[in-house]
Each structure stands twice: as structure tokens, then as C-alpha cells.
Amino acid sequence: MSTRTPLMAGNWKMNLDWKQGLALVEELGEALANVDLSDVEVAVLPPFVDLRTVQTAIDAGKLPIALGAQDVSAHESGAYTGEISGAMLTALNCTYAAVGHSERRQYHGEDEAITNAKVKAALEAGLTPILCVGEPLEERKAGKHVEYTLAQLEGGLEGLSAEQAAKVVVAYEPVWAIGTGEVATPEDAQEVCHEIRELLRVQHGDQVADAVRVLYGGSVKSANVADIMAKDDVDGALVGGASLKAEEFAKIAGFRAA
Ligand code: PEP
Numbered sequence: 001m002s003t004r005t006p007l008m009a010g011n012w013k014m015n016l017d018w019k020q021g022l023a024l025v026e027e028l029g030e031a032l033a034n035v036d037l038s039d040v041e042v043a044v045l046p047p048f049v050d051l052r053t054v055q056t057a058i059d060a061g062k063l064p065i066a067l068g069a070q071d072v073s074a075h076e077s078g079a080y081t082g083e084i085s086g087a088m089l090t091a092l093n094c095t096y097a098a099v100g101h102s103e104r105r106q107y108h109g110e111d112e113a114i115t116n117a118k119v120k121a122a123l124e125a126g127l128t129p130i131l132c133v134g135e136p137l138e139e140r141k142a143g144k145h146v147e148y149t150l151a152q153l154e155g156g157l158e159g160l161s162a163e164q165a166a167k168v169v170v171a172y173e174p175v176w177a178i179g180t181g182e183v184a185t186p187e188d189a190q191e192v193c194h195e196i197r198e199l200l201r202v203q204h205g206d207q208v209a210d211a212v213r214v215l216y217g218g219s220v221k222s223a224n225v226a227d228i229m230a231k232d233d234v235d236g237a238l239v240g241g242a243s244l245k246a247e248e249f250a251k252i253a254g255f256r257a258a
Pocket of ligand 1: 011013173177178179180181217218219220238239240241242
């Protein structure tokens with residue numbers, strides 16, 4: 001039986017301005033009041049410009065919601081126009097920062113080196129990186145999904161001590177399942193999440209492997225989350241589209257009641 005607390009993290013992507021973000025987090029707070037959160041953590045990852053407003057609403061309402069960003073700069077501060085540092089995010093009470101999301105990799109050319117630098121910058125700032133890994137459809141069809149995903153994981157975690165690796169959350173997000181409505185089967189999710197944990201075991205030992213939360217992401221909804229969460233090595237979900245609806249995301253957080 002795992003002692004890892006499941007994490008349900010909602011990635012709002014480039015949706016909702018600050019007013020809409022405020023409305024959603026308040027609605028989510030209300031919806032979560034009916035959910036047993038004794039053994040599940042809920043987080044939202046709004047756009048940068050919504051963070052301050054959402055943080056204020058979470059604090060004011062004492063909402064059971066952790067805050068995270070969708071990205072973080074690899075740099076500490078200075079002449080990096082358009083970038084947001086880890087320290088700026090911790091100053092907003094952010095706990096998490098997603099790193100290496102497939103949309104960052106695809107549309108912004110982020111490779112293993114930059115992803116690795118961002119993981120380290122997040123940790124330096126006291127944030128928990130949510131390192132996203134996962135294969136495109138061609139690799140899945142070629143049966144190379146495990147190999148491909150583990151190479152991304154190794155790249156993302158390169159140079160981390162065991163103590164640092166233990167602080168990372170890994171999200172397995174097969175690219176073909178993100179935003180497509182095509183969810184991986186629970187067995188597919190378990191296969192890769194298990195291999196991720198075993199790589200952590202080989203690299204950093206049992207304590208790290210057993211502590212790190214490995215999430216699944218890709219078209220998670222309230223209708224499919226319970227079956228995925230029933231798998232031993234799946235410790236939560238990174239949720240895109242379904243996190244934009246308060247009731248639906250609250251149901252995902254309450255997956256045990258399904
Ligand atoms: C995501 O953005 O990380 C994601 C998994 O999106 P969706 O749930 O919409 O597939």
C-alpha cells in the first residue's frame with residue numbers, strides 16, 4: 001500500500017484571464033467543500049498573469065488548493081525578457097512549477113538541457129517541479145514508448161542528488177493522449193509509470209523511488225480517473241481540459257467516491 005498522497009493538478013494552459021480565473025478558483029473551492037480531501041492534494045496551474053489573483057482568493061477563502069505555474073525560467077534573475085523566475089513564483093506562494101510539458105517541447109523547442117536546467121532552477125527556488133515526460137504517437141506505435149519516456153526522464157533529472165530527485169513530481173503524459181480525448185488505458189499508464197519508478201530506484205534507491213509521485217496525464221476525466229488511479233504506480237493526474245470545469249475537476253479530486 002502506497003504512502004504517497006495523490007496529487008490532482010489542473011493545468012489551465014492559456015485559458016482564462018484573471019477575472020475568469022478568479023471565478024473558477026472560487027467555484028472550485030465551493031465544489032471541493034463536498035469532497036473528502038483527507039488523502040488527496042489538489043493544485044491548479046493558472047497562467048502567470050492569473051497567479052496573484054488566484055493566490056489571493058485561495059488565501060482569503062482558506063481554500064484547500066495548492067498553487068503552481070505552468071513553466072519557470074531556467075535563470076535566477078536579470079536580462080531574460082518575458083521570463084518568470086522561480087523566486088517570483090515562491091513569492092506568490094506557488095508550490096509547483098510544471099517543466100517540460102509537451103506543448104513547451106513542441107512549440108518552444110524545449111529540449112532535455114533546458115528542461116533539466118528548469119528542474120534545477122525550480123528546486124533551487126524551493127518549488128516542486130512537475131517534470132512532464134511522454135512519447136508521441138509514432139514512438140508508441142513503434143513500441144518504443146518506454147525507452148523514449150525514460151530517456152526524457154533521465155535528461156530531465158540529470159545531475160540531481162537523491163535528495164533533490166525525491167522532491168520531484170513526474171507526470172507521464174503520452175503526447176497522443178493530451179487534449180485528444182484519447183485516454184491511455186489504465187494498463188498503459190501503469191506500465192510507463194512503473195518503469196519511471198524503477199528507473200528512479202536504479203538511480204537513487206528505494207527511498208526515492210517509493211517517495212516520488214508519478215502522475216498520469218492525457219484526457220483524464222471524472223469518468224476514467226478511478227480506473228487509472230487504481231493502478232499501483234499512478235499517484236495522481238495532471239489534468240488539462242477537465243480542470244477548467246469546477247464540478248468536473250472536483251469529481252476528479254474525489255475519485256475514490258466514484
Ligand atoms: C495537459 O495539459 O497536461 C493535459 C493532460 O491535457 P488534457 O487533460 O486536456 O489532455
